[in-house]
Amino acid sequence: MALSTGDQSQAVRNGLRTKVLTLHSMNPRVRRVEYAVRGPIVQRALELEQELRQGVKKPFTEVIRANIGDAQAMGQRPITFLRQVLALCVNPDLLTSPSFPDDAKKRAERILQACGGHSLGAYSVSSGIQLIREDVAQYIERRDGGIPADPNNVFLSTGASDAIVTVLKLLVAGEGHTRTGVLIPIPQYPLYSATLAELGAVQVDYYLDEERAWALDVSELHRALCQARGHCHPRALCVINPGNPTGQVQTRECIEAVIRFAFEERLFLLADEVYQDNVYAAGSQFHSFKKVLMEMGPPYAGQQELASFHSTSKGYMGECGFRGGYVEVVNMDAAVQQQMLKLMSVRLCPPVPGQALLDLVVSPPAPTDPSFAQFQAERQAVLAELAAKAKLTEQVFNEAPGISCNPVQGAMYSFPRVQLPPRAVERAQELGLAPDMFFCLRLLEETGICVVPGSGFGQREGTYHFRMTILPPLEKLRLLLEKLSRFHAKFTLEYS
Amino acid sequence: MALSTGDQSQAVRNGLRTKVLTLHSMNPRVRRVEYAVRGPIVQRALELEQELRQGVKKPFTEVIRANIGDAQAMGQRPITFLRQVLALCVNPDLLTSPSFPDDAKKRAERILQACGGHSLGAYSVSSGIQLIREDVAQYIERRDGGIPADPNNVFLSTGASDAIVTVLKLLVAGEGHTRTGVLIPIPQYPLYSATLAELGAVQVDYYLDEERAWALDVSELHRALCQARGHCHPRALCVINPGNPTGQVQTRECIEAVIRFAFEERLFLLADEVYQDNVYAAGSQFHSFKKVLMEMGPPYAGQQELASFHSTSKGYMGECGFRGGYVEVVNMDAAVQQQMLKLMSVRLCPPVPGQALLDLVVSPPAPTDPSFAQFQAERQAVLAELAAKAKLTEQVFNEAPGISCNPVQGAMYSFPRVQLPPRAVERAQELGLAPDMFFCLRLLEETGICVVPGSGFGQREGTYHFRMTILPPLEKLRLLLEKLSRFHAKFTLEYS
Secondary structure (H helix, E strand, C coil): CHHHHHHHHHHHHCCCCCCCCCCCCCCHHHHHCCCHHHCHHHHHHHHHHHHHHCCCCCCCCCCEECCCCCCHHHCCCCCHHHHHHHHHHHCHHHHHCCCCCHHHHHHHHHHHHCCHHHCCCCCCCCCCCHHHHHHHHHHHHHHCCCCCCCHHHEEEEEHHHHHHHHHHHHHCCCCHHHCEEEEEEECCCCHHHHHHHHHCCEEEEEECEHHHCCECCHHHHHHHHHHHECCEEEEEEEEECCCCCCCCCCCHHHHHHHHHHHHHCCCEEEEECCCCCCECCCCCCCCCHHHHHHHHCCCCCCCCCEEEEEECCCCCCCCHHHCEEEEEEECCCHHHHHHHHHHHHHCCCCCHHHHHHHHHHHCCCCCCCCCHHHHHHHHHHHHHHHHHHHHHHHHHHHHCCCEECCCCCECCEECCEECCCHHHHHHHHHCCCCHHHHHHHHHHHHHCEECEEHHHCCCCCCCCEEEEECCCCHHHHHHHHHHHHHHHHHHHHHCC | CHHHHHHHHHHHHCCCCCCCCCCCCCCHHHHHCCCHHHCHHHHHHHHHHHHHHCCCCCCCCCCEECCCCCCHHHCCCCCHHHHHHHHHHHCHHHHHCCCCCHHHHHHHHHHHHCCHHHCCCCCCCCCCCHHHHHHHHHHHHHHCCCCCCCHHHEEEEEHHHHHHHHHHHHHCCCCHHHCEEEEEEECCCCHHHHHHHHHCCEEEEEECEHHHCCECCHHHHHHHHHHHECCEEEEEEEEECCCCCCCCCCCHHHHHHHHHHHHHCCCEEEEECCCCCCECCCCCCCCCHHHHHHHCCCCCCCCCCEEEEEECCCCCCCCHHHCEEEEEEECCCHHHHHHHHHHHHHCCCCCHHHHHHHHHHHCCCCCCCCCHHHHHHHHHHHHHHHHHHHHHHHHHHHHCCCEECCCCCECCEECCEECCCHHHHHHHHHCCCCHHHHHHHHHHHHHCEECEEHHHCCCCCCCCEEEEECCCCHHHHHHHHHHHHHHHHHHHHHCC
16 A cells, blocks of 8 residues: 555656546446437537627527427416415415415415425425325326326325436346346437436337337337347336327327237336326327226236326426426335335435425316416416427428428427438538537527437437427427528538 | 246236236345335334324324434424525515515525526526526635635535435446445444445445544544455545534544545545534534635645535525535546536436525525524524534433433434343344344334434444434423433333
């Protein structure tokens, strides 16, 4: 040790001492993590915003962050009832104020009664406030036409991401050829690839079918699974419905086929259903995996393991900043469920304001409540505008030569395919960039529009896409779509 | 595959199909995680509460959860100013209400201006709202007598736990004999042991000196390090100051010695300083690792890597439910810092209400503000009562035969040592329980007092302790301490 310390002192005198923690010595799994939704393109968008503030001249006056599903950042107003009840919970002195409706006060009192010390400032139990878990279970029952839900199978979380990571953590085991493999859709929401990389699990890609509006095809699941077996141990299947980034809404038949496949192949099912309120297309309807599973009866209903995730960040409320969410587990081994609770307890509890918000989302005002009319009107206005924006997006993109866009049946993104001229692809390769990253960076620099390249979500080799939210206000969205289409035409010309 | 499916179908007909995810097949690292603060004893406390509600007769009328530092659950009232500003942020319609002081309104407007869409409901950037990071940096500068802090080195988090886990994640690498080792104090706060187990890192124990009021002794660090080398690669040293569960406050000399040790042995320093506002004992003073490091000058100041953690959950405000916190990194490699930001971005952002709360904690009302007098009075009242409770705890326990308690210089727990008669130890072993777990369970069943056995934090072989918060209201705490002491006497008699 003396020698080594001496060497180090020498190095210090020469100013050569290296850090303990370097890119080289750090956790290699963390190094491999990628998360495109907030990746380099968003860093550049932040820089551009700063330059604009400093008065640097640009060909645009504002950066439009269409990279992330963040409704309120795009100007959507919070739902009045939700914020009234939350303000009352935060500052109960307001409970005597005449400026709040009675039902909002009752709801706040009910939530506070269920909090430690009657305060949002106390920790909750790690699985979340019992009353709220019960309300979530009732919500699920109503949603699923009366199929029972047990509050003991509901765990509140810090947004849906937190719960998804927790369930994936439970599933990861093995080394080398026996490492856990997890099937994820391509394109996917990059939380999945990032988490699997961090946990050292094997990502098994199954491709959604762009020609059929991004539908999930069970024969493709079979292909992916067969190919994966032998170099890992596939144990779980992730499904995102409605789709992110695809906007596809799965049919009931498809869901049944997926469940049969998971059952036969012994795969734990993770159903990311955070966009369950966001279905727009005529003929499309949200079917929960839980409901379909239960209606399939034996042997599926009583045995297939399932975790379904939901969130307060999406839907009509778009309360991303509060980080509310939950997971319902179905047919999970009781001892494993105890282990999950133990794991959650290390982080103490999900944010209590987010839990309170979730309670309001799962049990909104009833028709007889004073706040019902306004709540309903605000909710419908948001959903109707989202439906119009979904339609508009599809229309404008499909009118542009070289861009094709599947219908946005649900969720809040389009994932259009763009033709990129071979010379642009070559130029990107010279720059060491994915071709669609090159396109998106140029788009950002010249128009201020920030979208995420398809390569961040995964796509078939040789195809190029980007993900763009449909969240900007309708007229702004129209301008945006047109500007983007014109930029694509100009870009195509430039490299032809 | 056909055969295997056939076998499974047979098993299904026989009702023998096992779950995909079982205790046996799950992540073995997660299985090894332990977290005593919310462990089996707390599960039992919850059951007892339920039994009391159902009218089951018990030798007590309420369960007192002295297991966790949860001030508001113990009846501490939130600080008025914090909740006023938060309510205004949650429901900006209140900004026109005459019932809020002007400075609260100004603070709310300032925070909302810095939020996406001027709403707490938008995501923030993953490192936290820039304005709040700047306020945190200014707080650190004031705290450290003007030593500069760079907002770019401040990352907001979901409570301190989240940030601690993130930094530990970066540090974990290697396999077998080269696996990362992390030095942690014994007794420790079990977030550390739980996280290291989950990450597959090696926990290297160094013992605090109970005979010297739980002081940290650098020769013990040397012993622990030497012993660890050869079977792992020690790369980090965790320090908790003020101590949890010990209540010890480190001297400046001790901190200097720790920094020199970390520098010489090339260890990344993690300083858990969440109790920095909670110092009670005459002669004790909080010195931040950052300040001491900077004042030590070269070669330490410019090179020693350090991460310091703080939280909104403790201090005088006790806002645990909001999950606010931050980490300041010092001398961290720039590329690693980028990797940390990337890792945080996968979880999108810390809860925005918690960020807002943190902002108020780090920049409370100034003496010229209308809210100053009330804020200051409320703050002082909480801290003065905590100081009285710390003193009382030490007194009552030290008067009890067979219990000895070091001074509670800071933080919010006592960690008294209890003598357990040999026959009680034998009885515990027969039951397969740690002796102090046996004691704590009996205490809970007979008195309703819930404390955490020392074995959950670590202790020298053959010694027994428990951790108890000092948070119950003063008179209640007195009764509690006396009841606990009497129970110990009775327990000792029973097993003598």
